[in-house]
Amino acid sequence: AQSVTQLDSQVPVFEEAPVELRCNYSSSVSVYLFWYVQYPNQGLQLLLKYLSGSTLVKGINGFEAEFNKSQTSFHLRKPSVHISDTAEYFCASGGSNYKLTFGKGTLLTVNP
């Protein structure tokens, strides 16, 4: 069975600082990895996904993530965050179709 671990439940940062949200996965089969973001009172939006190919994946809003098979990680990064990036971020893995396994989420709070 797949599992996804998000190591930090909350990450506070100051505006314009870099941020890394950590995600580790476990799977014995080919894995597809995703990062979703949920803004208050909204549904989940896809930030980026890794299916195959280049291990560095670029997404929307300046976010990127690196797939590291040896460390079974898929950490999300942004070099400079804005107040508007305050949201909850979810890492997820999928084996087939969109039957996704999610992590518990990381609440990113960007302070002025």
Place this chain on the structure above:
Amino acid sequence: EAGVTQFPSHSVIEKGQTVTLRCDPISGHDNLYWYRRVMGKEIKFLLHFVKESKQDESGMPNNRFLAERTGGTYSTLKVQPAELEDSGVYFCASSQLTGSSYNSPLHFGNGTRLTVT
């Protein structure tokens, strides 16, 4: 295009009552998924429809939960009778049916927040 729409946005019911959640997927999306997030825990898969057929219902917690998608359009998720542990946010999502699963993005609704008291 209109997004995935869920009704109601909030529902507060008493233990033992029945509640029906509705999801209208994006028009033309044959794949429809239900997920649930119980307070403080992960978002968990409940089930997957392809058109009107249940493709995978392995995540349904127990037989108090009944999902339908008559005609392959909107879907309902009924909880009868509701228990305290059913409280959480129920998400619906939809995607197009394509040859490769992840070619079509998954669109989520805003969720229904269910509180059972």
